[in-house]
Amino acid sequence: MCDSMPSSKQPQNRLAGNYTREPESVKKYDAIVIGAGHNGLTNAAYLAKAGLDVLMVEKNSYIGGATASRELHKNWIYSNASYVSSLLRPEVFRTLELSRYGLQIVPYAGGNVTMSEDGNYIGSYVNPDVSRREMARISPRDANAKVRFDRDLMRQCRFIRQFMLSTAPDPTSFKPRDLMGMLQMGKALLDLGEDVIYDMIRLYTMSISEYLDEYFEHPLIKAAKAGSGIIGSAMGVMSPGTAYVLLHHAMGDVDGTMGAWGFARGGTGAIARAMKDSFEDNGGTLLTGSGVEQILVKNGKVAGVALENGDEYQADIVVSNMTLPRTFLECMDQKDLDPEFIRRVRNFKIRGSSGKVNMALDGLPEFTAFEGNTELITGDMHVIDSVERLEIAYDDWKNGTWSKDPYLDILIPSLTDPTMAPPGKHFMSVFVQYVPPKVNGKDWTDDQRDQFGQTVMNQIEKHAPGFKDLVLHAEIRTPRELENEIGLTQGNIFQGELTMDQLLFNRPIPGYAQYRGPAKGLYMCGSSNHPGGGIMAAPGANAAREILKDIRKPNTVPEGWADD
Amino acid sequence: MSQINQDDKVKPIDFSTKAHYLTKAFRSPFYSRQEPLNHLKEWGRWADYLSPHAYTCSGIEYFAARNACTVFDLTPMTKYHISGKDALPFLNRLVTRDVSKIKPGRVGYCCWCDDAGQVIDDGTIFHLSENTYRLCSQERHMDWLMTNTLGFDVLLSEETHNVAALALQGPTSCATLKRMGLDGIENMKLFDIRHFNFEDTQLMVSRTGFTGYLGYELWIDPEHAEVLWDRLFEAGNLHGIKPMGDEALQMLRVEAGFIQAAHDFMPANATIRTGHTRSPFELGLGWLVDFKKPVFNGRRALLEEKKRGHRYNLVKLDIDGNKPGCDSYVFTKNKKRVGTVTSATWSPSAKASVALASLEAPHGKPGEELLVEIYYQKELKWSRVMAKARVVKEVFFDPPRKRQTPPADF
Structure with a gap:
């Protein structure tokens, strides 16, 4: 079969025992999408909606990628990787009819809380007066400065949000659409006013620590805000560029409440499940259980994919939802690519910095800081005192090991979502930073992975005595697991770091920011592309729009931005 | 040097207990008296405090303020205490008007701007005694005030929770206070401040208000809040006194032409969108801008605006x-x-x-x-x-x- 296709490996039909296939009967799809993560599913669903015959291939036996929920302990649903939702574009939610397929995003009531070693804490609440009162408890000045902080951040959010659900214009191109796009961006910039323009350059280049110093004085308040600046980035709170990461986490919303976060009912995987149902209802075909061995290219055009199980599928359009390095360095014949392109792909910054500990709990842990407060623990919880402690946590990463005093983003989704665990029992999701892709330059061992898990549990135990006794089962994921199981290169959760050198028309690499790969018919739709990571579905949607444009099909993909 | 008096923020609830999160809204020191009178049981929220929308009927309360007198709890209003040898130059840098014209024992209306000459808030300055002032406003401003203290020898503290306050407004308000025993109250001119011995404490009275009519505001320590309320209603009983909620106050202040932050203008420090803020001239507050002062926040921008037009x-x-x-x-x-x-x-x-x-x-x-x-x-x-x-x-x-x-x- 498919003898004419160039392939580094001779495909072997290992599963061919129960069927045979004649070369002339090989079905040719209009498009093949690789990777059933939320961006791949979004992309595939829009293509199918436009009438294309779409095949989606997924290496795992389950779908979702980093947007997956699996039952790893009986009667417990985990949000194995991504665990909260805020950035998911409502336009995508609506046009893929995700509500009809059962998806509910429920905002959590608790805001967030940061606990310090000395037993104090700073909470934030949904009601702004209550939040202000809480901040004034430890700093009346900071409570007031937050008004200015929110204003400045929201000004930048309103600018950047305009470009989320649209392709980034190329400033070097003279195509009318790029010129129009740049003009639009320029106009939006001018509309901001000069102060905001000055601020923008500073925000995009400063460290989160410096940026917070311009607003706040209390160490605990600064520590509470600084976490958002480092999540998913192999940078410290004092590294330039981390202020932007804060913006990336603030620009989302739940039902118009800017910066709010929520849970997908039924676990994060419910998002992927609804997208899959939408895709299949639009006539798409899903194939799970075998990864792509190679993207096949013939005469500079894509021809299809060869799977690890030996099967091959043909299509003139292949869309990769895999990371940039995985797509081009692992799943393509390097001879099919330009050396300059390969060099840039190799230089793409996609360092792993985080891990995940997911736990089934026999009951609700009691945090000593707030004596039975059941409201704050429904939000995201952190145990940190100061930006200095966060920076020291980063030092461990630089030294090639996981942080001994890590930054934790702790959530108990089962307090909000009754479907996650049996009544009275709980699911706890802990995002951990920093965790390096390799330990002292060597691959992780299982023993080290378990030690890392203990570090995290001990940290929580300090603030919730008796916590460890509640742990019935734990899924511990280092960057090794994130790469091997989900395919995230080096375990980077954003499929590439969110720094200015890799944003907008430079994401993922210069010249390739409009979702088109180096071979005709080859597209990229993952978070490696503009506008980046988080369960946003924007890269997948934007790529679908570009594909439909290239093949002159009517657009089925929403574009643009509804003002708040 | 400038500093925050840290003691002032621990009232009125005890933050030393870890259960302080249970108190999401404070009860005013007058709550025990307001609660039985609030027949509608409709409580709104004014900043940190519960505040009645109306006690019985906003229309009736409105007419009580125009025809007899009403009591409105203004404890939740933001209050700052400003003292020290540079209190006056500090305030003169902060606000657009000339504060030196507000003599001790007098109150002045004012507004303050950011560097771009856009109004952050309006409020009242109470000149309590030499070098001692109270600044009252709708919004909170500790960040902006602290930034402005740089280079000045002033002591700044928020006293919102430390001062209980009632507005007594309406044509029989003077008679009520006279009956309550405030001798000489009738001689107070508009914007005057007087102190009276009351029970075993001091009661401060200013002839001010937000209704555009005869009226007074009464300021006392929270421990004496209830006795003040009781004595006031005892004395006002013969003069048609009624408690009033914020619905009636809104009618009264619009009739009186008073503007309010977040209703008639956006506080500049909280405004996200370009062009949504206003200068004093654009709010009809040009009379509060005194260019004879060599330095004040927003002066350069406001001079420019004066030339360019608003x-x-x-x-x-x-x-x-x-x-x-x-x-x-x-x-x-x-x-x-x-x-x-x-x-x-x-x-x-x-x-x-x-x-x-x-x-x-x-x-x-x-x-x-x-x-x-x-x-x-x-x-x-x-x-x-x-x-x-x-x-x-x-x-x-x-x-x-x-x-x-x-x-x-x-």
């Missing part, structure tokens, strides 16, 4: 018909859209639909005829009327009694 005018509108023009667009007679209504009410005293509106300059000269697009519904059926309106110079309710000293007893 973008908006905040005006009072007298609207034909009986529908209040809430949230309405304002058009010229040629149907060109020139602004929006920011606050509106039916004025029971003037028997007119009255409003405050922000219009694009040069519109808004007194006498200008405009149209206000009002949507209203009767029994679920919606109608729209383009009501004729006139820009008026005078406030809608401005009886001479407001300034009379001594005022009449009723």
Whole structure:
């Protein structure tokens, strides 16, 4: 079969025992999408909606990628990787009819809380007066400065949000659409006013620590805000560029409440499940259980994919939802690519910095800081005192090991979502930073992975005595697991770091920011592309729009931005 | 040097207990007296505190304020205590007017701007004694005030929770206070401050208010809040005294032409969108800007604006018909859209639909005829009327009694 296709490996039909296939009967799809993560599913669903015959291939036996929920302990649903939702574009939610397929995003009531070693804490609440009162408890000045902080951040959010659900214009191109796009961006910039323009350059280049110093004085308040600046980035709170990461986490919303976060009912995987149902209802075909061995290219055009199980599928359009390095360095014949392109792909910054500990709990842990407060623990919880402690946590990463005093983003989704665990029992999701892709330059061992898990549990135990006794089962994921199981290169959760050198028309690499790969018919739709990571579905949607444009099909993909 | 008095923030609840999160809204020190009188049990929230929308009926409370007297709890209002040898130069740098003209024992209305000359808030400065002031405002400003203390020898603290305050407003307010035993109250002029011995403490009285009529504001330590309320109602019983909620206050302040932060202008420090802030000139507060002062926040930008001309005018509108023009667009007679209504009410005293509106300059000269697009519904059926309106110079309710000293007893 498919003898004419160039392939580094001779495909072997290992599963061919129960069927045979004649070369002339090989079905040719209009498009093949690789990777059933939320961006791949979004992309595939829009293509199918436009009438294309779409095949989606997924290496795992389950779908979702980093947007997956699996039952790893009986009667417990985990949000194995991504665990909260805020950035998911409502336009995508609506046009893929995700509500009809059962998806509910429920905002959590608790805001967030940061606990310090000395037993104090700073909470934030949904009601702004209550939040202000809480901040004034430890700093009346900071409570007031937050008004200015929110204003400045929201000004930048309103600018950047305009470009989320649209392709980034190329400033070097003279195509009318790029010129129009740049003009639009320029106009939006001018509309901001000069102060905001000055601020923008500073925000995009400063460290989160410096940026917070311009607003706040209390160490605990600064520590509470600084976490958002480092999540998913192999940078410290004092590294330039981390202020932007804060913006990336603030620009989302739940039902118009800017910066709010929520849970997908039924676990994060419910998002992927609804997208899959939408895709299949639009006539798409899903194939799970075998990864792509190679993207096949013939005469500079894509021809299809060869799977690890030996099967091959043909299509003139292949869309990769895999990371940039995985797509081009692992799943393509390097001879099919330009050396300059390969060099840039190799230089793409996609360092792993985080891990995940997911736990089934026999009951609700009691945090000593707030004596039975059941409201704050429904939000995201952190145990940190100061930006200095966060920076020291980063030092461990630089030294090639996981942080001994890590930054934790702790959530108990089962307090909000009754479907996650049996009544009275709980699911706890802990995002951990920093965790390096390799330990002292060597691959992780299982023993080290378990030690890392203990570090995290001990940290929580300090603030919730008796916590460890509640742990019935734990899924511990280092960057090794994130790469091997989900395919995230080096375990980077954003499929590439969110720094200015890799944003907008430079994401993922210069010249390739409009979702088109180096071979005709080859597209990229993952978070490696503009506008980046988080369960946003924007890269997948934007790529679908570009594909439909290239093949002159009517657009089925929403574009643009509804003002708040 | 400047510093925050850290002791002041621990009241009125004990933060030393870890259960402090249970208190999401504070009860005013008058709560025990308000609660039984609040027949409607409709509590709103004013900053940190529970605050009644209305006790019995906002219309009745409105008329009590215009016909007898009402008590409004203004404890939740933000209050800052400013003292030290540089208190005056500090305030003069902060606000646009000349604070040296506010003598000890006097109150002055003021507004303050950011560097771009955009209004952050308006409020009142109480000159309590030499080098000691109280600044009252709607919003909170510790960040801005602290930033402004740089280079000044002042002590700044928030005293919102440390001072209980009541506004007693209406034609029988002076008679009530006289009966309560405040000797010489009738000699207080508008914006005067006096201190009286009351029970075993000191009661501060200012002849100020937010209703545009005869009225006083009473300031006392929270421990004496309840006895003040009791004595006031005892004395006012013969003078028609009633408690009043914020619904009636809104009607009264629009009639009186008073603007309010977040209703008639956006505080500049909280405004996200370009062009949504206002300068003092654009709010009709040009009279508060004193360019004779060599330095104050926003001076350079405001001088520039004075030359260039301003973008908006905040005006009072007298609207034909009986529908209040809430949230309405304002058009010229040629149907060109020139602004929006920011606050509106039916004025029971003037028997007119009255409003405050922000219009694009040069519109808004007194006498200008405009149209206000009002949507209203009767029994679920919606109608729209383009009501004729006139820009008026005078406030809608401005009886001479407001300034009379001594005022009449009723």
